[in-house]
Amino acid sequence: MKICIVGGGVTGLVAAHMLGPEHEVDLYEKRDHLGGCLSSYRINGYCLEEFYHHCFSGDTDLFSLMQDLCIFDRLEWLNGTTGYYSQKTIYPLSSPLEILKYPELSLREKARLALLVMNAKKMDVGDLDAVTARNFILDRLGENIYRSFFEPLLISKFGENRDKVSAAWLISRIAIRSNRGVSGERLGYLKGGFQTLIDALETAIGRHCVVRLNDPVESLQKDIHGWRVNGRLYDTVLSTLPPHLLGVPGTTAAPRIPYQGAACMAMGIERDITDGIYWLNMKDPAPYGAVVSHTNFVPKDRYGEHIVYLASYFSGEMPPHIDRKMLEDFCSRFNISESEVHWKRLAVEPLAGPVYTTGYRKLMPEYARNGLFFAGMFSPPNYPERSMNGAVVAGVEVAKLIGRPEDI
Numbered sequence: 001m002k003i004c005i006v007g008g009g010v011t012g013l014v015a016a017h018m019l020g021p022e023h024e025v026d027l028y029e030k031r032d033h034l035g036g037c038l039s040s041y042r043i044n045g046y047c048l049e050e051f052y053h054h055c056f057s058g059d060t061d062l063f064s065l066m067q068d069l070c071i072f073d074r075l076e077w078l079n080g081t082t083g084y085y086s087q088k089t090i091y092p093l094s095s096p097l098e099i100l101k102y103p104e105l106s107l108r109e110k111a112r113l114a115l116l117v118m119n120a121k122k123m124d125v126g127d128l129d130a131v132t133a134r135n136f137i138l139d140r141l142g143e144n145i146y147r148s149f150f151e152p153l154l155i156s157k158f159g160e161n162r163d164k165v166s167a168a169w170l171i172s173r174i175a176i177r178s179n180r181g182v183s184g185e186r187l188g189y190l191k192g193g194f195q196t197l198i199d200a201l202e203t204a205i206g207r208h209c210v211v212r213l214n215d216p217v218e219s220l221q222k223d224i225h226g227w228r229v230n231g232r233l234y235d236t237v238l239s240t241l242p243p244h245l246l247g248v249p250g251t252t253a254a255p256r257i258p259y260q261g262a263a264c265m266a267m268g269i270e271r272d273i274t275d276g277i278y279w280l281n282m283k284d285p286a287p288y289g290a291v292v293s294h295t296n297f298v299p300k301d302r303y304g305e306h307i308v309y310l311a312s313y314f315s316g317e318m319p320p321h322i323d324r325k326m327l328e329d330f331c332s333r334f335n336i337s338e339s340e341v342h343w344k345r346l347a348v349e350p351l352a353g354p355v356y357t358t359g360y361r362k363l364m365p366e367y368a369r370n371g372l373f374f375a376g377m378f379s380p381p382n383y384p385e386r387s388m389n390g391a392v393v394a395g396v397e398v399a400k401l402i403g404r405p406e407d408i
Contacts, residue, residue: 007240009036014395020208030216040195047195050347055188059389069200086283128167136167156289159313169356262352268342
């Protein structure tokens with residue numbers, strides 16, 4: 001069977017990896033490199049992700065893929081610390097003692113919060129799809145816990161969409177991030193960065209597939225012979241793009257999944273500015289929702305400089321001059337001179353990921369639709385929280401369906 005795969009992110013690469021040995025596969029990627037949102041910069045002799053990444057101890061399908069690609073030995077487990085920036089002060093919130101010292105919650109509120117965290121893995125998120133995260137926390141834990149603890153998290157991930165996000169996402173987020181010790185969260189990272197994974201996948205699919213870089217899909221038509229993609233004939237097509245981007249005349253439009261954009265500025269700087277904290281959520285208003293100090297997670301000596309990300313999400317058009325606003329605010333807020341910034345890169349992705357609004361479950365398309373296949377961040381394995389593991393699972397599951405059309 002001749003198969004077209006649209007999109008060179010993790011899901012498309014995994015599907016190509018599975019289908020390539022037994023089928024004729026062409027993979028189309030509009031950029032000049034593979035990786036999608038897992039793409040990396042090459043700076044000063046090292047690779048660094050355009051958007052910060054790590055994995056979790058429960059990502060078993062991702063680990064199986066790493067073993068298959070012979071890179072599992074490069075996976076390491078590191079400590080990820082967290083904190084909040086509130087009223088011009090950095091509050092570490094990784095250890096039980098640090099949480100007890102956090103002045104914006106009472107002891108009673110901290111106990112109620114701890115109980116929710118302990119129970120998160122037992123909750124049925126399906127029952128929470130129709131409830132906003134905001135209302136769930138306000139009803140269960142009260143106004144102050146929401147404002148002081150959860151709202152900064154929602155702002156850092158969803159920006160102006162924070163009040164639309166379902167409690168299903170929030171509880172899933174809490175559950176997946178509950179692998180904590182006394183000094184922080186246990187998170188996975190690949191030595192050499194996640195470019196190691198993309199390079200291994202590219203090498204593997206290169207043995208069997210044709211990779212078409214700088215080749216966006218500009219035409220898709222169905223005829224009696226099959227599907228024509230940019231004029232080339234295929235038996236079937238798998239798209240990893242948001243479903244509404246691949247409209248086909250004469251077919252029923254897919255439900256429009258709400259997406260948001262991301263603007264992420266990476267910088268190399270002289271010194272640590274977050275007091276050893278990896279992930280600092282911004283409670284005070286700022287043109288970014290979080291400061292992610294990569295070298296408070298991965299050792300600085302691998303890069304020879306401190307690396308920081310500023311993360312911002314947006315809907316529709318990107319705010320004007322966002323890069324300038326981010327840099328000026330960052331330097332002013334953390335008392336750093338622009339001369340201390342060795343380099344900076346801004347990655348912008350208008351469709352960085354779904355917004356897990358209430359009712360999201362009903363919007364997810366099936367893998368097979370209108371004679372095409374769809375899989376990606378919008379697929380069930382990435383609900384109610386997207387991850388590299390979910391992208392891998394979506395690629396595996398859709399590849400199995402394509403390889404066995406009788407099961408559809």
